[in-house]
Amino acid sequence: MPEITLTQDPVHLRHGSNIGRPLTRRDGLLKVTGAARYAADNNPKGLLHAVVAVSTVARGRVVALDVEAAMAHPGVVEVMTPANRPALAGDPDAKPNPLVFRLDLLQSDRVRYAGQPIALVVAETLEAATEGAVLLAPRYESEPPAVGLDDGERFVPTAVGPGAPAELRHGDVEAGLAAAAQAIEATYETPPQYHNPMEPHAVVARWDGDRLTLDTPSQAMAMARLRLAALFGIPPENILIRSPFLGGGFGCKGLLSGPQVLGVMAARLVGRPVKLALTRAQLYGPVGHRSPTRQRLRLGADGEGRLTALEHHTLMSSSRFDEFFEPASNASHALYASPAIATLHEAVRLDCGTPMFMRAPGEAPGSAALESAVDEMAEACGLDPLEFRLRNYAEVEPTTGRPFSSKALRECYARGAERFGWERRPLAPRSLRDEHGLLVGWGVGTAIFPALMFEAEARAVIRRDGGGTVEIGACDMGQGAWTALAQIAADAVGLDGERVEFRSGSSDLPDGGIAGGSAHTATAGSAIHSAGAAVVARLAELAMADERSPLFGAGNAGVVARDGRLHRRDDESRSEGYAEILERAGLAEVEARGKGAMDAAAQQRYAMQAHGAVFAEVKVDPDLGQVRVTRLVGAFAAGRIINPRMVVSQYYGGMIWGVSFALHEQAVMDRRSGRPMNADLAGYHIPVNADLPALETILVEEEDPHVNALGIKGVGEIGITGTVGAIANAVWHATGVRVRQFPITLDRLLG
Amino acid sequence: MTVTVTTTINGDAEEFVCEADETLLDVLRDHLGLTGSKEGCATGDCGACSVMLDGRLVCSCLVLAAEAEGRQVETIEGMARGRELHPLQQKFLDAAALQCGICTPGFLVAAKALLERNPDPSETEVRYWLAGNLCRCTGYDKIVRAVLETAADMKSADMKSAGMKSAGMRSA
Ligand code: FES
Ligand code: FES
Numbered sequence: 001m002p003e004i005t006l007t008q009d010p011v012h013l014r015h016g017s018n019i020g021r022p023l024t025r026r027d028g029l030l031k032v033t034g035a036a037r038y039a040a041d042n043n044p045k046g047l048l049h050a051v052v053a054v055s056t057v058a059r060g061r062v063v064a065l066d067v068e069a070a071m072a073h074p075g076v077v078e079v080m081t082p083a084n085r086p087a088l089a090g091d092p093d094a095k096p097n098p099l100v101f102r103l104d105l106l107q108s109d110r111v112r113y114a115g116q117p118i119a120l121v122v123a124e125t126l127e128a129a130t131e132g133a134v135l136l137a138p139r140y141e142s143e144p145p146a147v148g149l150d151d152g153e154r155f156v157p158t159a160v161g162p163g164a165p166a167e168l169r170h171g172d173v174e175a176g177l178a179a180a181a182q183a184i185e186a187t188y189e190t191p192p193q194y195h196n197p198m199e200p201h202a203v204v205a206r207w208d209g210d211r212l213t214l215d216t217p218s219q220a221m222a223m224a225r226l227r228l229a230a231l232f233g234i235p236p237e238n239i240l241i242r243s244p245f246l247g248g249g250f251g252c253k254g255l256l257s258g259p260q261v262l263g264v265m266a267a268r269l270v271g272r273p274v275k276l277a278l279t280r281a282q283l284y285g286p287v288g289h290r291s292p293t294r295q296r297l298r299l300g301a302d303g304e305g306r307l308t309a310l311e312h313h314t315l316m317s318s319s320r321f322d323e324f325f326e327p328a329s330n331a332s333h334a335l336y337a338s339p340a341i342a343t344l345h346e347a348v349r350l351d352c353g354t355p356m357f358m359r360a361p362g363e364a365p366g367s368a369a370l371e372s373a374v375d376e377m378a379e380a381c382g383l384d385p386l387e388f389r390l391r392n393y394a395e396v397e398p399t400t401g402r403p404f405s406s407k408a409l410r411e412c413y414a415r416g417a418e419r420f421g422w423e424r425r426p427l428a429p430r431s432l433r434d435e436h437g438l439l440v441g442w443g444v445g446t447a448i449f450p451a452l453m454f455e456a457e458a459r460a461v462i463r464r465d466g467g468g469t470v471e472i473g474a475c476d477m478g479q480g481a482w483t484a485l486a487q488i489a490a491d492a493v494g495l496d497g498e499r500v501e502f503r504s505g506s507s508d509l510p511d512g513g514i515a516g517g518s519a520h521t522a523t524a525g526s527a528i529h530s531a532g533a534a535v536v537a538r539l540a541e542l543a544m545a546d547e548r549s550p551l552f553g554a555g556n557a558g559v560v561a562r563d564g565r566l567h568r569r570d571d572e573s574r575s576e577g578y579a580e581i582l583e584r585a586g587l588a589e590v591e592a593r594g595k596g597a598m599d600a601a602a603q604q605r606y607a608m609q610a611h612g613a614v615f616a617e618v619k620v621d622p623d624l625g626q627v628r629v630t631r632l633v634g635a636f637a638a639g640r641i642i643n644p645r646m647v648v649s650q651y652y653g654g655m656i657w658g659v660s661f662a663l664h665e666q667a668v669m670d671r672r673s674g675r676p677m678n679a680d681l682a683g684y685h686i687p688v689n690a691d692l693p694a695l696e697t698i699l700v701e702e703e704d705p706h707v708n709a710l711g712i713k714g715v716g717e718i719g720i721t722g723t724v725g726a727i728a729n730a731v732w733h734a735t736g737v738r739v740r741q742f743p744i745t746l747d748r749l750l751g
Numbered sequence: 752m753t754v755t756v757t758t759t760i761n762g763d764a765e766e767f768v769c770e771a772d773e774t775l776l777d778v779l780r781d782h783l784g785l786t787g788s789k790e791g792c793a794t795g796d797c798g799a800c801s802v803m804l805d806g807r808l809v810c811s812c813l814v815l816a817a818e819a820e821g822r823q824v825e826t827i828e829g830m831a832r833g834r835e836l837h838p839l840q841q842k843f844l845d846a847a848a849l850q851c852g853i854c855t856p857g858f859l860v861a862a863k864a865l866l867e868r869n870p871d872p873s874e875t876e877v878r879y880w881l882a883g884n885l886c887r888c889t890g891y892d893k894i895v896r897a898v899l900e901t902a903a904d905m906k907s908a909d910m911k912s913a914g915m916k917s918a919g920m921r922s923a
Contacts, residue, residue: 032852477851645847692891
């Protein structure tokens, strides 16, 4: 193969006209007309409806189910219980690796948490199935559940999050605290939270012999397919998952949940297509949640306001039968410079569903506590909180000494502060009032989220008609994959967006990896980029080897792909169209595959993080304690921005999740039953339009040559971090009252 | 017990048979193939199922299908006229005022109801009117701006056509 460097060198993208453009959503028309088909919108012929019956106790056994009564109800076709469920080839309790979570698939009469599926009713109509499920009238033998963080025995987990060490110690914290001019210790609590995507999990499953087709929302189709293949003992190729649109995911659709598999089992049992859609209340149990946390921070600072020690200890919970440990302390790894940093985790086991990745797992609660504590430390030092953060700016990653691959946090602080008018902030709390006598407070928080990458593959084709196709089984859960990845695809094959057919959203395409960890655009985008580079290289090979081509012998100089033509890099006037090259070669098309994965060597050398600064203004009623966020400005630097329009939406969304975390959302657990008492959208508060001001985001430019060939970091989760702390700090600044329990509700503020 | 219901949906006469306890939302989605209205909660808390019933904004998950007898139902599917999008749909599309899009039909139906009764709403009025529609993604900001901009566009279009009409009358 001639010496060309397209695969490694992104130079042919330099003129790419698609990346960076604020295109509107390619899926927008379908969505504004109601024509976008989500999983539960599929109604194939012969469809039956399934409804799960879930446990009302958190621990014990199901001792009786009135299957006869349910079966006698008109329209009911089948009741699936541990007694008659189809046999599984794989054990749902097996744990071959940490990313396989134990599922409740009616394997026994054991109840391990409230909301666990204990039976399933299949009927001709949804109403009949619902009524059938009620008629089951389960009886239990129940045992007292462990419900809160004080109910279990503490232990240090072997790993937290997706496999990080539970403890990290850098320097001597005790010595740092002893030497400090000022030291603080504070404990913060965050509640259990539930993802609550607006689309409840749904599955429409159909078996044809040992082939399975399902419509179900998935943030990782290839992994879901492998899990199903193992459970049902069929080859993965026999399974087709279609997931063109997810109605939100936020982590709870990352790995296949138990109820989704139950729908597949029911379809096998009755030999007809089955639809199973969870109710809102049924999302509080088997599809994951964010564990509550109790975080103790100890900070010391010298006379100049420079940190001498930072210790972040988190107590959190997992279920009694499986492991996911919210890595909240790790939010302190890379943000503030300190000669001594210790991050520690302990856990207890509770009788709840297994917690799961939830938008900014670890970082969200961790940043809430860290940013509050840093503010308390600034106050103790008598410093402006932004000035304090600048004095503790980490020029290198504090725990490892590695340089950052890029870090425009200073610009984020500066631009956010300027936009917000931060320099007019009085230092003392409770010193601002508005014209109606409401207390006004201003707060800041730093945002940080690691720039991760997983693995993905893509396929690119260039055809003789001058068009192209790019395929990848990527997932659009609202972040805009259909749009941003198509932009990358067009540049990758050097074509105008309209000339490229972009295919995605189903499992028969190359594995697009996981839409999670804010890594999907980077990972899937890199796969597309390298597939495009590879197919262009094939084309270039054809042209450069052919004497009749103007590109003959371009050799080391290489070529650039643009607008459906290859140009000699050293002489752009010499070019040839894709169509002519293929025509002469007598080929209908050329194709190539490419992979996206992190560059392990670069990861070793550099710390890779996206950063941001969030500024909040709140107003608090001095008598009633009611808090409203009245301004919110976020400035973020996250590498190359593929589509600023989509990215702004991601930042807004994250920031509103931050408002929600700070002021609204919490599951309130009933200590006797172990059930959430507010398992609905009336009681589980998330912000609505009326709760929010207009937001502002600033996209701070940042070029990162190390994270990946495209320079992309992630934007999906960072908005929550920083925002929660900014609001909590603004509430303190407004009132002089430091609430260390989230959400900051008026009773906590007045109490 | 089954009932036969005669109603009008998006301007077309429609007759369907349903269970007495079936919701309008379920009938729209499961019997009539109108899956644009979504179920986010089935308890009236999220607005994803918003439709118009005789010109009134309702949560179709809280309405029995039998209640549609003799009434006018308007859903997201009837919002565009053929291929011509309603100005709100066009604005949501142009401004990318949507993310996962599952809440979008509900927001559009609710926003249209707002502009029909109040063509010139303030930002606060938009925020409170749309407080019954939840968006977890959460695209509130762009949605509010899209509604306000649509209202402004529609007003100036109205003024133009009113201006033309009165000009036409003068010349006659
Ligand atoms: S589904 Fe009707 S309000 Fe949520
Ligand atoms: S766009 Fe996803 S819930 Fe609103």
